[in-house]
Amino acid sequence: MIGTIVNIFRIRDLRNKILFTIALLIIYRVGFHIPNPGFDHGRIAAVFETGRDTESPLGRAAEYLQMFTGGTLSRSSLFGLGIMPYITASIILMLLGEVVPALKKLRQEGQTGHKKIQEYTRYLTVLICIVQAVMYMKMLGGYTYPGMQVQAYIMGILGMTAGTVFLMWLGEQIDEYGIGNGISLIIMAGIIAQMPWAILRLAQQVDFTVGAPTGSIGPARILFLIGAFIFVVAGAILITQGQRRIPIQQAKQMRGRRMYGGQRHYLPLRVNHGGVMPIIFASSFMMFPPIIVQMIADRFRGSVVLQAMVGALRGDAYTYNVLYMLLIFLFAYFWVTVQFQPREMAKNLRDSGSFIPGLRPGRRTAEYLETVMTRITYFGAAFLAVIAVVPTFLTYFLNIDWTITTFIGGTGLLIVVSVSLDLVQKIEANLIMRSYDGFSSSGRIKGAYA
Known part of the structure; x- marks a missing residue:
C-alpha cells in the first residue's frame, strides 16, 4: 500500500x-x-x-x-x-x-x-x-x-x-x-x-464506569457498533461491486484467407444497478407525509385518527419503516426501467456481430436481458432496504443518537463507499496504464460475480 x-x-x-x-x-x-x-x-x-x-x-x-x-x-x-x-x-x-x-x-x-x-x-x-x-x-x-x-x-x-x-x-x-x-x-x-461531530457526540455518551446511567454507552455497545460498521461497509462494497456476467460470443468472419472474431467475452450487469438513487428517492418522498400529517394533526388536535397516523409515521414506527422499504423496492425497479435499455443493448450486440449463446439476436436477447436484470435487481433492492433501516434499528434497540447511527448505515454510508470505490478504480487505472501495480496485489480491483 x-x-x-x-x-x-x-x-x-x-x-x-x-x-x-x-x-x-x-x-x-x-x-x-x-x-x-x-x-x-x-x-x-x-x-x-x-x-x-x-x-x-x-x-x-x-x-x-x-x-x-x-x-x-x-x-x-x-x-x-x-x-x-x-x-x-x-x-x-x-x-x-x-x-x-x-x-x-x-x-x-x-x-x-x-x-x-x-x-x-x-x-x-x-x-x-x-x-x-x-x-x-x-x-x-x-x-x-x-x-x-x-x-x-x-x-x-x-x-x-x-x-x-x-x-x-x-x-x-x-x-x-x-x-x-x-x-x-x-x-x-x-x-x-459530519463524521467528527458524530464521533464527538458518541464520545460524550460513552461511560465505562460501573453503574453507569441508562442513557450512556458501555463497552459492549461500542464493540457492537464497531462490528456493525465493519460488517455493513463490507456488505456495501460487495453489493456495489457485485455483477452478473452474461457470456457473449463474437461471430466469426472470414476476411480474405484469415478468420476474425470468435472471441468469448462477458456483459456485466450490476446487481445494484440504481446505486444509491433508490434510497435518495425514497428518503426524499418519505419526508413529506409525516410533515403534512403533523401539520393537519396540529390543526385538529381532537382527532384520534390523525394522532394515530402521526404515531404510525414516526421515524421509529413499524409502519413507517415498512413503507420506506417498499418505496426503495419500487424506486429500484423504476430506476432500472428508466436507465436499463435491453432493446438497445440487444441491437448493439447484433450490430457488432455478437450474440448470447443459445439465444437468437434481437427480441429474444432483449427479453433474456430484461429477465436477468429483474431478478438480480430484487437482491440489490433488498440489500438497499436493509441498509436503509439499520440506523433506525440501532437507534430504537440500542438507544443511540440517530445522528451517530446514520454513519453505520443508510444513504450517507452507501454514497461514501460508492464514491470511494470509484475514486480508487480511477487512480488504479492511471497506475496500470503507466505499468505500475494497483492497490490489489493480484492486479486490478474487480467486481464480485453472481
Whole structure:
C-alpha cells in the first residue's frame, strides 16, 4: 500500500490531478465558514444547539438535508444549500428525458446534446436554488438584525444561490482538470465532514464506569457498533461491486484467407444497478407525509385518527419503516426501467456481430436481458432496504443518537463507499496504464460475480 501511494506521487500528471482535487475540496469546506450577512449567527447557533430535535418530522428532514450539504442549520453560510439543487435538477431532467421527445432526441446527439442538457441543468439549478433559499430565509427570518430583514433576505437568497452555482463550477473543474467525478466527491466530502461531530457526540455518551446511567454507552455497545460498521461497509462494497456476467460470443468472419472474431467475452450487469438513487428517492418522498400529517394533526388536535397516523409515521414506527422499504423496492425497479435499455443493448450486440449463446439476436436477447436484470435487481433492492433501516434499528434497540447511527448505515454510508470505490478504480487505472501495480496485489480491483 505504501509503495502504491509512492507510485501515485511519482506520476506527475496523476499527482497534479489529485492535488488539484484536494485544493478545490478545501475551498469547498472553507466556504461553509462564510456566513450570510444580516443574520445574528450567535443567536442562531444558541437556539439550534440547545433545541436540537431529531424526533419530529421537521427535525428528521433537517438532519437528512444537513448530511448532504455538509453544514449545519446553526451556521447560515453561503454554501448552506450544498450541491443538492444541482443533483435534483439533474435527476429531473434525466427522468424528463424518458418522456419528453425533444430531450430524448438531445440525449441521442452525443456530446453536443449532452452540453445542451448540461446548460438546461444549470438553469434549472438556479431556479431550484432560489426556491430553496427563500424557504431557508423564512425559517431564519426571526434571527436578522433589527431593521435589516429585507436586506438580509435579498443578500441571503443571492448569496446561497451563488454559493451552489460556485460548487457546481467546482465540480465541473474537478471533472475537467482533477481526478474526475467532481459532484460525487463534493457530496462525499460533505458527509465525511459530519463524521467528527458524530464521533464527538458518541464520545460524550460513552461511560465505562460501573453503574453507569441508562442513557450512556458501555463497552459492549461500542464493540457492537464497531462490528456493525465493519460488517455493513463490507456488505456495501460487495453489493456495489457485485455483477452478473452474461457470456457473449463474437461471430466469426472470414476476411480474405484469415478468420476474425470468435472471441468469448462477458456483459456485466450490476446487481445494484440504481446505486444509491433508490434510497435518495425514497428518503426524499418519505419526508413529506409525516410533515403534512403533523401539520393537519396540529390543526385538529381532537382527532384520534390523525394522532394515530402521526404515531404510525414516526421515524421509529413499524409502519413507517415498512413503507420506506417498499418505496426503495419500487424506486429500484423504476430506476432500472428508466436507465436499463435491453432493446438497445440487444441491437448493439447484433450490430457488432455478437450474440448470447443459445439465444437468437434481437427480441429474444432483449427479453433474456430484461429477465436477468429483474431478478438480480430484487437482491440489490433488498440489500438497499436493509441498509436503509439499520440506523433506525440501532437507534430504537440500542438507544443511540440517530445522528451517530446514520454513519453505520443508510444513504450517507452507501454514497461514501460508492464514491470511494470509484475514486480508487480511477487512480488504479492511471497506475496500470503507466505499468505500475494497483492497490490489489493480484492486479486490478474487480467486481464480485453472481
